[in-house]
Amino acid sequence: MKNLILKILYSVIGEINSNQLRVIIFHNIENNQEEKFEKLIKKLKETWNIITPSEFKDLTVNNNINIKKKNILITFDDGYKSQKIITEKYLDPLNIKALFFIVSDFIKLKTKNEAHNFIRKNFYKEERSELILDENTLNMSQEDIQELISNGHSIGGHTGTHAELSKIKNNNMFLDEIINSSLRLENIIQNYKIEDFAYTFGDLESIDEKSTKAILKNYKYLYSGLRGNNLNLNSKIIRRDAISLTEPFEVISAYLNGYTDFIYKTKIKKLEKWKL
Numbered sequence: 001m002k003n004l005i006l007k008i009l010y011s012v013i014g015e016i017n018s019n020q021l022r023v024i025i026f027h028n029i030e031n032n033q034e035e036k037f038e039k040l041i042k043k044l045k046e047t048w049n050i051i052t053p054s055e056f057k058d059l060t061v062n063n064n065i066n067i068k069k070k071n072i073l074i075t076f077d078d079g080y081k082s083q084k085i086i087t088e089k090y091l092d093p094l095n096i097k098a099l100f101f102i103v104s105d106f107i108k109l110k111t112k113n114e115a116h117n118f119i120r121k122n123f124y125k126e127e128r129s130e131l132i133l134d135e136n137t138l139n140m141s142q143e144d145i146q147e148l149i150s151n152g153h154s155i156g157g158h159t160g161t162h163a164e165l166s167k168i169k170n171n172n173m174f175l176d177e178i179i180n181s182s183l184r185l186e187n188i189i190q191n192y193k194i195e196d197f198a199y200t201f202g203d204l205e206s207i208d209e210k211s212t213k214a215i216l217k218n219y220k221y222l223y224s225g226l227r228g229n230n231l232n233l234n235s236k237i238i239r240r241d242a243i244s245l246t247e248p249f250e251v252i253s254a255y256l257n258g259y260t261d262f263i264y265k266t267k268i269k270k271l272e273k274w275k276l
């Protein structure tokens with residue numbers, strides 16, 4: 001129903017031409033979605049300026065005076081192998097640079113079985129032990145991360161075990177998920193300082209004041225899953241649009257053109273109240 005409404009709205013309203021600074025989130029990309037991914041990138045390039053992580057950061061300072069037209073940064077969450085494969089296939093030839101948020105324990109796994117069990121146990125709010133995963137679903141390896149960096153991409157922290165930060169009671173665990181997880185990532189890469197952190201699940205219920213403050217103390221930027229334009233930011237808390245490749249292109253476009261941003265305004269305000 002929601003998709004149908006957005007589809008109709010997009011056919012009526014279409015692209016919105018005001019200045020925009022947005023961030024898109026991808027998760028796992030299954031084999032049969034590769035073609036859709038390629039098409040989406042090509043379509044985006046028609047109306048959006050796809051920017052690098054450092055261009056994105058430059059545009060968030062100076063009160064956004066330099067923002068002209070529609071700019072978008074591509075991010076990938078969790079550290080799936082498929083993300084590296086499609087990056088090499090479709091982004092690298094177009095010289096597009098992306099930001100990858102990595103779950104540090106996930107990339108240490110050596111077998112498909114371990115990866116699938118980790119996904120079932122940790123990547124959903126409730127464990128999904130019965131979930132059937134595509135045969136090709138795997139985690140990236142440490143070498144994959146190193147290669148992404150060598151090819152000009154960036155990485156950020158996304159906890160150690162994909163824990164829901166607002167639910168952690170134990171202080172050592174809390175620090176391990178927020179700080180040590182990224183130190184472990186830095187240890188496998190030469191001369192790389194992580195300054196970005198995406199909190200898990202992305203909704204307002206998954207984060208609280210304590211974790212927001214701890215993240216902003218240890219990182220330059222905190223990435224949420226709350227939708228919105230990053231024009232006129234008054235904090236280092238970034239709005240992002242999660243999309244699924246199972247959604248029609250018109251629905252994805254409706255999100256990226258901000259049709260549903262109004263739903264997230266109050267939540268963003270609440271999150272920003274916790275800034276340092």
Ligand SMILES: [Zn+2]
Binds near residue numbers: 158162200201
């Ligand atoms: Zn995640």
